Amino acid sequence: MSDLTRQSAATLASAIARKEVSSEEVTRAHLDRIAQVDERVHAFLHVDRESSIARAREVDQQLAKGELSSPLAGVPIALKDLLATKGVPTTCGSRILEGWRPPYNATIVDKLNAAGVVSLGKTNMDEFAMGSSTEHSGYGPTQNPWDLERIPGGSGGGSAAAVASFESPMAIGTDTGGSIRQPAALTGTVGVKPTYGGVSRYGIVALASSLDQAGPCARDVMDTALLHTVIGGHDPRDSTSINKPVPDVVAAALNADVRGMKIGVIKQLKGEGFQAGVLERFNQSIEILIELGAEVIEVSCPHFEYALGAYYLILPSEASSNLARFDGMRFGIREDDGKNRSVEEVMSATREKGFGAEVKRRIMLGTYALSSGYYDAYYGQAQRIRTLITRDFADAFSHVDVLVSPTAPTTAFKIGEKLDDPLAMYLNDIATIPVNLAGNCAMSLPIGRAPEDGLPVGLQIIAPPMADHLLYQVGSALESALADRWGGLLISEAPTL
Amino acid sequence: MTTGYQAVIAEFEPIIGLETHIELGTNSKMFCSCSAQFGGDPNTHVCPVCLGLPGSMPVVNRVAVESTIRMGLALNCSIAPWCRFARKNYFYPDMPKNYQISQYDEPLCSDGYLDVTVPTENGPGVFRVEIERVHMEEDTGKLLHAGGSGRIHGATHSLVDYNRAGIPLIEVVTKPILGTGELAPEIAKAYVSELRDLMRALGVSDVRMEEGSLRCDVNVSLNRQGEGWGTRTETKNVNSLRSVERAVRTEMVRQAEQLRLGERIILETRHFNEETGDTTSGRSKEEAEDYRYFPEPDLVPVAPSESWIKQLRGTLPEIPSVRRARLQNDWGISEFDMQSLVNAGALELIIASIDAGVQPSAARKWWTGELTRVANERDCELEELTVTPADIAQIEGLISEGVLTDKMARSVFEGLLDGEGNVAEVIDSRGLVVVNDDDLLVEAINQALSESPDIAEKIKSGKVAAAGAIVGAVMKSTKGQADAAKVRTLLLEQLGVKE
Numbered sequence: 003m004s005d006l007t008r009q010s011a012a013t014l015a016s017a018i019a020r021k022e023v024s025s026e027e028v029t030r031a032h033l034d035r036i037a038q039v040d041e042r043v044h045a046f047l048h049v050d051r052e053s054s055i056a057r058a059r060e061v062d063q064q065l066a067k068g069e070l071s072s073p074l075a076g077v078p079i080a081l082k083d084l085l086a087t088k089g090v091p092t093t094c095g096s097r098i099l100e101g102w103r104p105p106y107n108a109t110i111v112d113k114l115n116a117a118g119v120v121s122l123g124k125t126n127m128d129e130f131a132m133g134s135s136t137e138h139s140g141y142g143p144t145q146n147p148w149d150l151e152r153i154p155g156g157s158g159g160g161s162a163a164a165v166a167s168f169e170s171p172m173a174i175g176t177d178t179g180g181s182i183r184q185p186a187a188l189t190g191t192v193g194v195k196p197t198y199g200g201v202s203r204y205g206i207v208a209l210a211s212s213l214d215q216a217g218p219c220a221r222d223v224m225d226t227a228l229l230h231t232v233i234g235g236h237d238p239r240d241s242t243s244i245n246k247p248v249p250d251v252v253a254a255a256l257n258a259d260v261r262g263m264k265i266g267v268i269k270q271l272k273g274e275g276f277q278a279g280v281l282e283r284f285n286q287s288i289e290i291l292i293e294l295g296a297e298v299i300e301v302s303c304p305h306f307e308y309a310l311g312a313y314y315l316i317l318p319s320e321a322s323s324n325l326a327r328f329d330g331m332r333f334g335i336r337e338d339d340g341k342n343r344s345v346e347e348v349m350s351a352t353r354e355k356g357f358g359a360e361v362k363r364r365i366m367l368g369t370y371a372l373s374s375g376y377y378d379a380y381y382g383q384a385q386r387i388r389t390l391i392t393r394d395f396a397d398a399f400s401h402v403d404v405l406v407s408p409t410a411p412t413t414a415f416k417i418g419e420k421l422d423d424p425l426a427m428y429l430n431d432i433a434t435i436p437v438n439l440a441g442n443c444a445m446s447l448p449i450g451r452a453p454e455d456g457l458p459v460g461l462q463i464i465a466p467p468m469a470d471h472l473l474y475q476v477g478s479a480l481e482s483a484l485a486d487r488w489g490g491l492l493i494s495e496a497p498t499l
Numbered sequence: 500m501t502t503g504y505q506a507v508i509a510e511f512e513p514i515i516g517l518e519t520h521i522e523l524g525t526n527s528k529m530f531c532s533c534s535a536q537f538g539g540d541p542n543t544h545v546c547p548v549c550l551g552l553p554g555s556m557p558v559v560n561r562v563a564v565e566s567t568i569r570m571g572l573a574l575n576c577s578i579a580p581w582c583r584f585a586r587k588n589y590f591y592p593d594m595p596k597n598y599q600i601s602q603y604d605e606p607l608c609s610d611g612y613l614d615v616t617v618p619t620e621n622g623p624g625v626f627r628v629e630i631e632r633v634h635m636e637e638d639t640g641k642l643l644h645a646g647g648s649g650r651i652h653g654a655t656h657s658l659v660d661y662n663r664a665g666i667p668l669i670e671v672v673t674k675p676i677l678g679t680g681e682l683a684p685e686i687a688k689a690y691v692s693e694l695r696d697l698m699r700a701l702g703v704s705d706v707r708m709e710e711g712s713l714r715c716d717v718n719v720s721l722n723r724q725g726e727g728w729g730t731r732t733e734t735k736n737v738n739s740l741r742s743v744e745r746a747v748r749t750e751m752v753r754q755a756e757q758l759r760l761g762e763r764i765i766l767e768t769r770h771f772n773e774e775t776g777d778t779t780s781g782r783s784k785e786e787a788e789d790y791r792y793f794p795e796p797d798l799v800p801v802a803p804s805e806s807w808i809k810q811l812r813g814t815l816p817e818i819p820s821v822r823r824a825r826l827q828n829d830w831g832i833s834e835f836d837m838q839s840l841v842n843a844g845a846l847e848l849i850i851a852s853i854d855a856g857v858q859p860s861a862a863r864k865w866w867t868g869e870l871t872r873v874a875n876e877r878d879c880e881l882e883e884l885t886v887t888p889a890d891i892a893q894i895e896g897l898i899s900e901g902v903l904t905d906k907m908a909r910s911v912f913e914g915l916l917d918g919e920g921n922v923a924e925v926i927d928s929r930g931l932v933v934v935n936d937d938d939l940l941v942e943a944i945n946q947a948l949s950e951s952p953d954i955a956e957k958i959k960s961g962k963v964a965a966a967g968a969i970v971g972a973v974m975k976s977t978k979g980q981a982d983a984a985k986v987r988t989l990l991l992e993q994l995g996v997k998e
Contacts, residue, residue, distance in 0.1 A: 085554075086552075086554040092553075094553070102553075104547075104552065104553070104554070105547065105552070106547045108554060203556060204554070204555070204556050205554040205555070206554055207553040207554045208554070210796075211796035211797045239556060239558060240556050240558075241556070241557075241558045241559065241797070241798055241799050242796075242797065242798070320793075320796055322588075322791075323586050323588050323791070323793070326588060326590065326596065326598055327596045327597050329590065329592075329597060331592050331659075332550065332551070332552075332595065333552065333553070342655075346590070349590060372793055373789055374789045374791070377791075377793070
């Protein structure tokens, strides 16, 4: 098999299953690629070459004994550093957790292990998943493989960049307001935020519990479907996980047919603030969907204009509480000068030193929003907006099967460009945030490069809760139509580094 | 003190309120599968969830919800068809997540009542205490301050034991209790006692007060007649029935003194000193701590179905007040006697003794007599004594077998109370053996007769009543280890006298 790092996860898995190549060879090829390019991309925070190879050998032995039958057995993966991994450093991109090795695995890590998937390491991210560029990582930014002077999106920029730079065929991301989809759009890859409750959150360090959802990142729709199937499903340790079977997303990806489907274009997510080249590619994709036999109509979601405001009250509120446990008492760093300080002083000094500016900003926002006397005006009001946005979606889905929009308003911007302007940074997620507020599922897939800068553009497909299969059905149809035009996937046009 | 208290009552009306936290007796913790057993080596009953490790998530213990609903039903509360947990946010190192999962504005049970019986001048009276709410929450860990007196001041460092963190608690909150008058302390005590008995009867907790599994916060305010409510204080962590009563009383007296001096009462928490019975100022609540409550997003709402509630209602046992009435009738005792034995904290111990095989009258005799006297002397609760219902059953058995005399039984109790070991060990170490050897007894009788020939003559002449003196002498010479009735029979035989 030619360059192992250029293959899809599905191709690698079947080659491994047929013993044409070993998991160890595939894993080594990717580790070599990481060694070759990651100094420039900085997608990874932690790689342990020897333990990944040892794990690949173990999987090879299991496969030889016929003990594994998973569709992704032996394929390597990159894990966002927000996932608890037993004995393996887990920092969440924060200095406050430097040196912490969790004593347990996240449920999805256990599921990946059981499926014979081999971890290559932990990927970079905005600190505690707060950001849209990976610049808020406590360990330095990740570079976009398409242009190393640009950001790869965030918070899961590390996972997207690892996939886009062929360091890993697939990755796990988490998506609270777009952290899987926006990086996918900016790196020419595919990312899915499953239905809230579709994938266990147990062991995923919480940013905003009511919005967080882990999901698959890969270079094509089928790979994300395979990965989605492995990580999805009910988990008794996460009581917010849905006790129903995972929708058959693999069958849906194979059934790449949109004939007779009704697709809604969200009126509020295609005008002001969207880059011209992004809209141009988006409109072309709509034409393609119509050519493929879909009926496209415009729908209005009038409350989406309040989504960003509601999101930036709910997220900081939950985050301020979720992040209270990082106090230097039980894990991570402890800032103690040995001068017999009080516990309050040690907690305060630890948090002052360990948290970055964006994390502190959001903790303060959330603490304020939950304060007595302000709760109703901020948190309470935001919850009401959330209900209205959920109703907007329900109304829309009474007319159409799926909704579409550009994933992000712009292509990847330059590193440092928006760092001093939090509001400009927050606007990156204007199209992705409503999905998290309502608990729907959504996919971003590449639909070409913006004419003005040559950078990837993503299209977002949104489906109702537990209708994740529709994302794959539509995504797969659009992907193959585009691949026919381009003579392959968009990602093959990315610089080889 | 009494006159002081009477003077308080003459001038002021008290309003009290009680918040009681009780650990549920579930096998596992509130939100994880760790053991909820008391004790254990520090930090051995812990996991990622109750240690609050990043990424871990709580899952509600169904048995704890069930226990809370049953408690709510027994307290005549309505059960919420839908309610949520909430996070109470504050930083403290005994709390692993720096927030406590509790319930806030959506308690599982609300608006109930509990009738309690208190002694009044006209005999026992029933007082209805209204219940505001019953809700679920998790307990915190325990801090141990080392290198000093054990208190935080002067300690060189502190250690945390998270075994207790996450143990399910229910909190029962009363509405403000009005109209108690001088009975406020007794009603407070009777309420907590009744609550404890109810939880035991329901089997939702064995309420081991000595292990701190029931903790009471006592709210007290005073106002002059016709005036609005006074400012309250909240005395925290009052952990025994007697202390509840004392805390109410001392706080009433203290507040009255302040008010008479024209000083205002400060809204604050106070600490109760078990040794002195005093309360001391704690944290001021004038600038209330903001707990930033919000619904716990890691848990789904609790929505008990009507059929589940109905099924749980069917599992409610006879409630303590009904059971008391039944037992009073069975035992043929007066309401006053029943109330005294309840006030002494003896009822459950008597029942347990009867269950262990003791005759009801004997069980009552021991617990309300000798043992109550000792408990009063030692200023402790009956159940804190080192005598168990099983001990009483064993001792009563030995008496009926003739192995122990009544007098020797008292000596066994003394030994038990002084911690000399179990019944067998005390009998052994104190050498308590009934002298049953007839030859030995006859020898002792003859010895006594020869020492008092005049009494011997009296008996022979038919004055059988004089036998007591000889029996007494024999009992003395055998150090009380003979059976007096048997000595008497042998004595009369020896002298050829018939009754």
